Amino acid sequence: MALLDMVAAERRRFADLIESLTPEQLASPSLCGAWTVHEVSAHVVAPFAGRPSWFLPLILRSRLSLHRANAELARRIAQRPAADLAAELRRNERNPFSPPVVGLFGQLTDLQVHRQDIRRPLGLPPDLDPERVRTALDFVVGRRSLGFGSRRLRAGLRFVATDLDWAAGDGPEVRGSAEALLMALTGRRVALPELTGEGAELLRDRSVRVRT
The missing domain is CATH 3.30.1050.20 (Nonspecific Lipid-transfer Protein; Chain A)
Structure with a gap:
């Protein structure tokens, strides 16, 4: 299977997971620090849901910390319903977004790890x-x-x-x-x-x- 096909499959599975969760589950803590399950989902969708005009102000407010800027971006996108985030992932399942250095391999890994960041604390088995x-x-x-x-x-x-x-x-x-x-x-x-x-x-x- 080609790498983009793998990424697309993982985006669909992530969307399926988001849609299957209750409001209580979405509000639960994840394995990602202080992020809720909903915020982890928002982080995964951020490359497609974030507006370009947001990024520079977020970086400046975060004192040039990419980590803090990403956290704030996730919290902002998490204001959207989970169903919207799932739909965004499906619309972009074959989007070739490729982060610097790590490329599509990073995308594939990020999707799998973050899905387990959600599943483990919710008591869901690995898949x-x-x-x-x-x-x-x-x-x-x-x-x-x-x-x-x-x-x-x-x-x-x-x-x-x-x-x-x-x-x-x-x-x-x-x-x-x-x-x-x-x-x-x-x-x-x-x-x-x-x-x-x-x-x-x-x-x-x-x-x-x-x-x-």
Whole structure:
């Protein structure tokens, strides 16, 4: 499957998830700091829903912090109903939006990780597609994965998925489901207890000290 086809499929699945949630679920905390589930959904839609005239004032008000500007943008877009956000994703499912450096691989990974940022705290089971999560894992352990976890976190370790044919790295092994590995490698500490192997304790120790 071509990369844009994978991204389009993940956008459709994200839209399906948003539409399936109750108002209470949308207002629940996500795994993304102080963001609610609704705000995470808004963040995913932001490349298509944000107005160009918003960006410079947001950056200036955020003292040139892209992180703070993104957070404010997500809160602003989250004022729209979830159904609108889902419709926006579907309208743009084949939009070739490609962030600098990380490109469409970053988009594919972002969609999968943020869907789990929503599903995990809501008690919903993981639902990752094997081919697409394998592609995301290859990207996360590669050199272009700027902003998707610290290289110091994974250095000198070998990661092995227990539910699909994927492994990467050299050193003490860290074993777990592909979903748990993806979440841990992108800085989600909630997945760390699910990992095993002689390298798992080292990864847990690093996660406390390394800012992802």
